[in-house]
């Protein structure tokens with residue numbers, strides 16, 4: 001029976017799947033619409049905030065202050081956090097549909113794109129995602145082995161994730177002391193033998209994907225020189241045209257920083273970051289472990305703004321035994337939701353999930369699973385607001401769910417022994433992490449295992 005939704009008698013019931021930045025901005029936009037609404041935000045981890053906690057670099061504490069905004073959203077009446085619930089495993093999408101009128105998937109892009117080159121799966125070849133997760137104490141990657149005895153490390157790709165990885169590898173323990181880097185990572189990084197870090201781009205300085213602030217930081221490190229070959233700063237006519245484009249501020253700022261780097265003399269510091277351009281990886285060498293990375297030199301072809309890297313035939317091999325692939329993220333499918341395997345997103349139009357060309361009633365997406373892995377945290381605010389605009393437009397035509405009751409969802413999860421983590425639980429955990437951090441002079445010391453989180457929360461419950 002269809003019913004009028006978003007009324008005092010029958011608030012709109014929304015499940016958000018993925019309580020990261022885009023999920024919180026979706027909840028925020030729903031509350032700003034001032035309609036009667038219940039928002040249950042599910043996350044597979046027992047902690048909220050997604051990439052803010054597990055992706056943003058631990059030495060970029062200023063960026064973490066946006067967490068206060070998400071906390072205010074969480075404090076809005078009608079909002080509940082359901083942590084430690086794996087949608088598609090602990091509860092199916094079909095089951096959620098029985099209890100919610102609207103499902104919004106904001107599950108992000110959890111895995112990496114592949115290079116498709118020989119040797120990519122050798123020991124020593126890692127995804128940047130794994131390393132970022134590892135130093136941020138993400139439970140999925142907490143025990144991932146990285147051989148930091150390597151002297152030479154290659155990072156493939158020149159986006160901001162690649163810069164984060166290079167900077168964390170290059171910093172001294174002193175430079176990391178005020179960060180919330182996971183303790184296991186701090187200990188391991190303090191003992192590394194790393195001397196040379198290669199940051200490898202297939203195109204040129206004008207096309208680099210990183211941003212000014214991030215590349216600039218590489219030039220301010222305590223015990224690491226940054227090296228750019230002046231020859232790479234000589235631009236072809238098309239790159240010069242890209243640089244002269246008045247809308248291309250990003251390239252101009254990046255090139256100015258790189259140009260200054262190219263004039264520097266190395267100061268004999270312990271580590272060196274070599275920013276390499278016009279080089280594509282074509283093979284990782286070795287039997288079981290990576291012993292070297294073969295690069296092919298490129299030149300650029302094509303019109304300004306659309307230049308592609310074209311191999312010149314010349315190759316070189318770097319003696320790297322540790323490689324990080326940082327060439328972009330990909331979303332993963334959830335059973336019961338249409339998926340575009342080519343782009344790694346949920347196919348959608350203005351956030352409405354599509355099955356072929358038709359929208360699936362009541363199913364929406366926001367964030368990286370909607371548009372692909374691009375933009376900073378704040379990019380998700382207008383992106384999620386656009387999805388919510390679609391939801392609000394559709395509300396009059398939505399068929400309400402059959403059992404509009406969150407307690408029925410809780411009963412299902414209880415029957416499956418899922419220990420659901422609430423926002424109040426998270427606050428206990430948050431306070432404990434901050435307390436543990438204070439004892440060692442850090443902003444927080446994170447719990448890095450799901451089981452440790454759950455047993456800590458059980459102990460809090462007993463104390464109460």
Ligand code: NAP
Nearest residue numbers: 157158159160161162202203209326327328373374375376
């Ligand atoms: P990204 O910005 O898309 O960069 C991907 C890099 O990989 C590019 O340099 C790209 O080069 C290269 N690449 C792609 N395929 C390749 C291949 N087959 N061989 C060699 N290189 C290849 O991705 P990201 O670094 O993962 O970052 C994702 C998003 O998060 C970005 O929007 C980023 O700005 C954001 N982020 C922001 C911050 C921050 O604000 N501090 C920190 C981390 C991440 P081409 O250009 O030639 O394709």
